[in-house]
Amino acid sequence: MSAVADLFRPLLGARCLTDEDSLKRYGVDWTKVWAPAPSAVLLPESTEEVQAIVRLANEHRIALVPSGGRTGLSAAAVAADGEVVVAFDRMNKVLDFSPFDRAVTVQPGVITQQLQEFAEQQGLFYPVDFASAGSSNIGGNIGTNAGGIKVIRYGMTRDWITGLKVVTGKGELLDLNKGLAKNATGYDFRHLMIGSEGTLGFVVEATVKLARQPDNLTVLVLGAPGFREVMRILHAFQSKIDLTAFEFFSDKAMSHVLAHGVARPFDGEAPFYCLLEFEGSSDGVMNDAMALFEDCVEKGWVLDGVMSQSLTQASQLWQLRERISESISIYTPYKNDISVTVAKVPDFVEEVDAIVQANYPDFEIVWFGHIGDGNMHLNILKPADLPKEEFFARCNNVSKWVFEIVEKYNGSISAEHGVGRTKKAYLGYSRSPEEIALMKAVKAAFDPNGIMNPGKIFDL
Amino acid sequence: MKVLVPIKRVVDYNVKVRVKADNSGVELANVKMAMNPFCEIAVEEAVRLKEKGVVTEIVAVTIGSKAAQEQLRTAMALGADRSILIETEEDAQPLAIAKALKAIVEKEQPQLVILGKQAIDGDNSQTGQMLAALTGMGQGTFASEVVVDGDKVKVTREVDGGFQTVELKLPAVITTDLRLNEPRYASLPNIMKAKKKPLDTVSAADLGVDFAPRTKTLKVEAPAARSAGIKVASVEELVSKLKNEAKVI
Numbered sequence: 001m002s003a004v005a006d007l008f009r010p011l012l013g014a015r016c017l018t019d020e021d022s023l024k025r026y027g028v029d030w031t032k033v034w035a036p037a038p039s040a041v042l043l044p045e046s047t048e049e050v051q052a053i054v055r056l057a058n059e060h061r062i063a064l065v066p067s068g069g070r071t072g073l074s075a076a077a078v079a080a081d082g083e084v085v086v087a088f089d090r091m092n093k094v095l096d097f098s099p100f101d102r103a104v105t106v107q108p109g110v111i112t113q114q115l116q117e118f119a120e121q122q123g124l125f126y127p128v129d130f131a132s133a134g135s136s137n138i139g140g141n142i143g144t145n146a147g148g149i150k151v152i153r154y155g156m157t158r159d160w161i162t163g164l165k166v167v168t169g170k171g172e173l174l175d176l177n178k179g180l181a182k183n184a185t186g187y188d189f190r191h192l193m194i195g196s197e198g199t200l201g202f203v204v205e206a207t208v209k210l211a212r213q214p215d216n217l218t219v220l221v222l223g224a225p226g227f228r229e230v231m232r233i234l235h236a237f238q239s240k241i242d243l244t245a246f247e248f249f250s251d252k253a254m255s256h257v258l259a260h261g262v263a264r265p266f267d268g269e270a271p272f273y274c275l276l277e278f279e280g281s282s283d284g285v286m287n288d289a290m291a292l293f294e295d296c297v298e299k300g301w302v303l304d305g306v307m308s309q310s311l312t313q314a315s316q317l318w319q320l321r322e323r324i325s326e327s328i329s330i331y332t333p334y335k336n337d338i339s340v341t342v343a344k345v346p347d348f349v350e351e352v353d354a355i356v357q358a359n360y361p362d363f364e365i366v367w368f369g370h371i372g373d374g375n376m377h378l379n380i381l382k383p384a385d386l387p388k389e390e391f392f393a394r395c396n397n398v399s400k401w402v403f404e405i406v407e408k409y410n411g412s413i414s415a416e417h418g419v420g421r422t423k424k425a426y427l428g429y430s431r432s433p434e435e436i437a438l439m440k441a442v443k444a445a446f447d448p449n450g451i452m453n454p455g456k457i458f459d460l
Numbered sequence: 461m462k463v464l465v466p467i468k469r470v471v472d473y474n475v476k477v478r479v480k481a482d483n484s485g486v487e488l489a490n491v492k493m494a495m496n497p498f499c500e501i502a503v504e505e506a507v508r509l510k511e512k513g514v515v516t517e518i519v520a521v522t523i524g525s526k527a528a529q530e531q532l533r534t535a536m537a538l539g540a541d542r543s544i545l546i547e548t549e550e551d552a553q554p555l556a557i558a559k560a561l562k563a564i565v566e567k568e569q570p571q572l573v574i575l576g577k578q579a580i581d582g583d584n585s586q587t588g589q590m591l592a593a594l595t596g597m598g599q600g601t602f603a604s605e606v607v608v609d610g611d612k613v614k615v616t617r618e619v620d621g622g623f624q625t626v627e628l629k630l631p632a633v634i635t636t637d638l639r640l641n642e643p644r645y646a647s648l649p650n651i652m653k654a655k656k657k658p659l660d661t662v663s664a665a666d667l668g669v670d671f672a673p674r675t676k677t678l679k680v681e682a683p684a685a686r687s688a689g690i691k692v693a694s695v696e697e698l699v700s701k702l703k704n705e706a707k708v709i
Contacts, residue, residue: 120476216492220648221645263642265645266645290648293648293652294652304648306645306646306648307646307648308645309534309537310473310474310492310494310495311472311473311474311475312472312473312474312494312497313645314474317645
């Protein structure tokens with residue numbers, strides 16, 4: 001253990017940590033399934049240091065795990081097998097801003113919220129946003145191609161990265177795409193790196209595009225009598241209004257959030273709720289929204305609803321959705337992050353719901369998610385009297401059935417959380433053997449000795 | 461019983477306010493405006509009194525440009541029955557506002573006037589008190605509980621170190637504190653109904669109130685930027701710094 005640390009100490013001095021606290025803290029993400037057991041934690045401060053670390057690790061065949069905000073939900077940043085953690089805490093600076101390109105160049109340890117706030121100071125907007133934005137790092141967002149709550153309008157992290165500097169498994173520094181909007185010169189390795197969960201290389205710099213600030217974001221929360229009605233509401237609103245978000249959550253999710261202290265949107269209850277957000281920038285849009293609401297009520301798709309009258313209320317209404325994860329975390333939820341095309345969502349949800357309920361009537365299922373993108377978070381809560389190990393073992397069985405249905409619907413077993421370790425065994429439900437073989441070949445090209453976050457996505 | 465609820469249009473609480481380049485005030489161009497949060501509490505309290513059957517009519521009133529109609533519509537979506545806009549392009553100050561409200565009180569003869577304890581833009585906390593003085597009504601300020609009982613109202617006030625309960629004879633002026641209630645959201649059906657509720661406009665000049673400002677803002681400045689924190693290496697260093705540099709121990 002100390003032998004590995006001793007290798008890196010001459011390079012980093014006191015920024016090579018081996019104390020018990022640090023090892024525990026840096027070796028784990030939000031999954032908390034595997035006990036953290038890294039042999040050291042390194043805190044590089046420059047690209048050159050990252051390169052030196054990788055070269056040394058390559059020479060001695062030492063496995064490296066990149067680490068950012070460690071808010072991941074698939075254990076991609078977990079170091080449970082004596083790996084060396086490369087934490088980007090110290091590489092957290094905004095390096096450059098180009099108003100003409102509306103682009104900002106940042107180091108990987110910049111926190112998502114820090115980037116959002118930087119954009120705001122420039123009168124611009126970084127639209128990738130999710131519940132963990134206050135802790136997650138840009139480097140990690142790139143590693144998992146993070147999505148979140150505004151994907152319906154703004155797309156995923158991938159859509160905002162115009163340039164990447166990456167250190168490969170050989171210690172080479174690649175300068176990918178250089179911030180260009182158009183660049184048709186062969187393979188775009190930038191996009192290969194995005195979503196690769198640190199298995200091909202470590203991001204040391206990213207150039208991120210920014211958008212104009214949205215105007216008067218307005219939030220509606222509607223109650224619907226059934227899941228199919230939620231989809232009809234989505235379809236109706238999308239036909240007239242550019243939605244910036246369309247989220248749904250079940251009555252169970254709502255009851256947990258209310259118990260957590262968030263205020264009820266309206267008195268009546270509904271089996272399903274949806275949250276819509278759009279730019280209320282003109283009377284025209286607002287009138288359209290009201291007319292659509294009236295129409296949906298008349299058709300029986302909407303039971304009741306509220307509309308934010310200020311940005312303050314808009315952010316309060318968002319709490320109904322954003323605090324679900326937090327409010328159910330005490331139940332040790334088993335989480336699935338799955339997606340299908342929007343058209344297939346209702347049939348898919350019905351089938352999954354039926355199979356889980358039929359086999360595990362004692363499990364509470366909480367559905368919520370970014371339904372406007374066909375992305376659902378299926379959460380199964382642990383019954384209080386069931387031991388954790390038994391619960392997860394039974395849930396793994398559920399996963400197989402759920403993933404079979406995902407496969408049948410041509411969906412994805414991981415919409416935005418990545419594969420990491422938790423979904424590794426199920427990759428075959430979404431990717432063909434030919435694809436997985438090619439992935440391994442790609443990995444070998446960038447990381448011939450398999451030192452970059454090994455054991456994540458797939459086993460070699 | 462009729463309740464008058466004066467409300468104010470202010471910069472949305474969630475907006476990060478920026479000082480104008482010439483230091484003459486804060487930037488208002490293209491900034492999201494909303495109802496003052498304490499006014500939302502005032503509206504909510506009036507609506508709850510109506511739901512309890514104590515109040516029969518709620519009249520919302522505001523002073524400002526045509527744009528302030530937006531906040532009156534919100535008040536009506538929350539439950540106000542009708543509203544009045546006292547239209548002026550002047551930046552109305554508390555005394556002028558209180559005088560204008562006095563004119564409305566004389567016309568409407570409400571038994572209760574419920575307003576926010578202060579607006580989050582000027583932070584003056586003067587209008588309610590001035591209105592009470594001008595009209596001779598009793599005042600229960602910074603209310604955290606309001607109980608109407610016949611021709612009296614009991615108001616629990618948040619004061620330093622505790623609560624004080626005062627009893628007022630109606631008609632009375634009440635200003636709302638943060639903990640009085642939690643305002644509801646405007647439901648979409650009620651937002652639609654609010655579009656059809658009456659909204660009368662009175663010009664400030666018709667009320668015979670002089671809106672010319674009596675105080676002049678000389679300069680508005682952003683708070684000084686805080687310097688970044690530092691990390692100390694040991695408890696000893698921390699204690700030494702607290703003792704010798706911060707001089708707090």
